[in-house]
Amino acid sequence: MVCGGFVCTKNALSALNILYVLVSLLLIGVAAWGKWFGLVSSIQVVAGVIGVGVFLFFVAFVGLCGALKHHQVLLFFYMMVLSIVFVLQFSVSCACLALNKDQQNLLLEAGWNKSTGTQKDLERTLNCCGFSQVDNSSCPAVCVNTSSCVACADILQNYAGQVLQFVGGIGLFFSFTEVLGVWLTHRYRNLKDPRSNPRAFL
Numbered sequence: 001m002v003c004g005g006f007v008c009t010k011n012a013l014s015a016l017n018i019l020y021v022l023v024s025l026l027l028i029g030v031a032a033w034g035k036w037f038g039l040v041s042s043i044q045v046v047a048g049v050i051g052v053g054v055f056l057f058f059v060a061f062v063g064l065c066g067a068l069k070h071h072q073v074l075l076f077f078y079m080m081v082l083s084i085v086f087v088l089q090f091s092v093s094c095a096c097l098a099l100n101k102d103q104q105n106l107l108l109e110a111g112w113n114k115s116t117g118t119q120k121d122l123e124r125t126l127n128c129c130g131f132s133q134v135d136n137s138s139c140p141a142v143c144v145n146t147s148s149c150v151a152c153a154d155i156l157q158n159y160a161g162q163v164l165q166f167v168g169g170i171g172l173f174f175s176f177t178e179v180l181g182v183w184l185t186h187r188y189r190n191l192k193d194p195r196s197n198p199r200a201f202l
Contacts, residue, residue, distance in 0.1 A: 093168045128154075
């Protein structure tokens with residue numbers, strides 16, 4: 001069987017979904033590890049990462065089952081979901097790469113004000129107090145003892161650009177693997193299984 005035929009397309013689609021399963025388990029594991037060791041105390045952040053991991057695992061599992069069984073309905077569902085995820089992920093990745101300094105600052109401040117747990121985690125990790133102005137009243141950072149605290153916005157802005165570039169780049173990379181997944185799925189759905197009845201499509 002030449003590459004590009006039924007077996008090769010099936011193996012390529014299966015391998016892609018196994019990669020997605022591994023990435024989803026990695027997301028779930030990292031979020032659980034961060035919560036277990038107290039690196040992240042915000043339940044919303046942990047739940048969000050675990051939710052994305054579980055969603056990716058479910059989609060990859062559907063795609064893997066569809067690929068192994070050449071199941072038309074599962075493959076169609078997988079292709080539609082992957083197309084929607086591609087559009088969303090590509091848009092978010094481009095937005096991450098296009099944000100300027102002022103937009104980054106507004107985004108950081110909105111995230112800072114949204115969760116008290118995230119504020120405490122950042123103050124403890126970055127050794128700073130308050131966002132734009134130093135606030136020592138309930139700050140868990142070590143710098144409070146030496147009265148040498150700085151505002152967290154200054155430190156966050158140094159890392160924000162690098163983090164957004166990294167996230168945008170990773171997002172773009174995985175969005176193109178999703179295009180590959182949609183193309184492989186479409187091709188695979190329209191191929192006949194040479195080991196089945198030649199008159200049957202499935």
